[in-house]
Amino acid sequence: MSSIYNFSAGPSMIPQDVLYEAQKDFLNWNQLGCSIMEISHRSKEFIQVALEAEEDLRDLLNIPDFYKVLFCPGGARGQFSAVPLNLLNKYKNADYINSGYWSYCAFLEAQKYCIPNNILIKKIINGKVSLLNSTDWNISNNSAYIHYCPNETIDGISIYEEPYFHEKIIVGDFSSCILSRVINVEKYGLIYAGAQKNIGPSGITIVLVREDLIHYASKKSPSILTYHTLSKYNSMFNTPATFSWYLSGLVFKWLKKKGGVKNIERINQKKSNLLYKIIDRNDFYINKIDKKNRSQMNVVFDLKNSKLNKIFLIEANKRGLKSLKGHCIVGGMRASIYNAMPFKGVQELADFMLYFEKRYG
Numbered sequence: 001m002s003s004i005y006n007f008s009a010g011p012s013m014i015p016q017d018v019l020y021e022a023q024k025d026f027l028n029w030n031q032l033g034c035s036i037m038e039i040s041h042r043s044k045e046f047i048q049v050a051l052e053a054e055e056d057l058r059d060l061l062n063i064p065d066f067y068k069v070l071f072c073p074g075g076a077r078g079q080f081s082a083v084p085l086n087l088l089n090k091y092k093n094a095d096y097i098n099s100g101y102w103s104y105c106a107f108l109e110a111q112k113y114c115i116p117n118n119i120l121i122k123k124i125i126n127g128k129v130s131l132l133n134s135t136d137w138n139i140s141n142n143s144a145y146i147h148y149c150p151n152e153t154i155d156g157i158s159i160y161e162e163p164y165f166h167e168k169i170i171v172g173d174f175s176s177c178i179l180s181r182v183i184n185v186e187k188y189g190l191i192y193a194g195a196q197k198n199i200g201p202s203g204i205t206i207v208l209v210r211e212d213l214i215h216y217a218s219k220k221s222p223s224i225l226t227y228h229t230l231s232k233y234n235s236m237f238n239t240p241a242t243f244s245w246y247l248s249g250l251v252f253k254w255l256k257k258k259g260g261v262k263n264i265e266r267i268n269q270k271k272s273n274l275l276y277k278i279i280d281r282n283d284f285y286i287n288k289i290d291k292k293n294r295s296q297m298n299v300v301f302d303l304k305n306s307k308l309n310k311i312f313l314i315e316a317n318k319r320g321l322k323s324l325k326g327h328c329i330v331g332g333m334r335a336s337i338y339n340a341m342p343f344k345g346v347q348e349l350a351d352f353m354l355y356f357e358k359r360y361g
């Protein structure tokens, strides 16, 4: 039993029960005498794993039948290309809501395929970063779709409302918040998420796409990024990342056992509230994000006295609180507390933050 808590932003913690289960079956999976990594993706055994993963995910997110569930290669960044390649159709424009680092990266990649609109929604109000409500987004009327990122993993900024613009296709990069809270899939044309934040190991990217949208890919779209092709071949046009797929499936089963998304959402709220409460007590720790846009998954904070940053990280590390360093482009601290992080881990971090403040404040 390891005694560390891993706050890494991604690849990140995987539930310990899942790791034990994978370990138990590692060398002799399903009584086949070998590991699951060593069998064909076309074997009936693996196809069963693949189907169950899809079914469980459909259950967890309440995905309607008229949505395809795809297990794709290429990471979330692959989707930065796949989305315009598949959804632009005859349009030359797409709207990109800019709420932070990742949504801006998606915008930059889209420039290869169209003329995306960079729609800034960040404001500073009383020294706090705040995001415009979707009713105030400056959407254009000639765009193929609206792309946005509900959880900016690096900035620690979230959009909790589900944007609605009549017939407009909404595309969401849910890489760091999928399965963390209840969502209404029907509000989206497409949802994608790299697995390595809130699901399982890296190597696989989940795409949920409304069936009627998969027929308009550009002729130049690489086959492995084309939704219609992936769907036709049950996400096995090329050899998929079988181990990631299998492990993601185990995580889905774990989550169902934990009471599903509704229950984990409650726990996630409790976890992030605990940290924000400590941050807000005084100005020893600082978080500059408007309360309504604070991330439940990636809690970012600075020490008012930035000279203490280094000591904070060293001492936290000694206590087994790992990977708390903020992303290099923003600095400070970041505690990524995805579904797999137990409440106890967050409690330990909270206790440490209080101790550290007493010692150095």
Ligand SMILES: *Cc1c(COP(=O)(O)O)cnc(C)c1O
Pocket (backbone or CB within 6 Å): 010, 074, 075, 076, 077, 078, 102, 149, 151, 152, 153, 173, 174, 175, 176, 194, 197
């Ligand atoms: C990590 C992340 C990405 C990039 O994911 P890759 O799988 O490395 O391409 C994109 N968007 C968000 C919101 C992320 O958190």
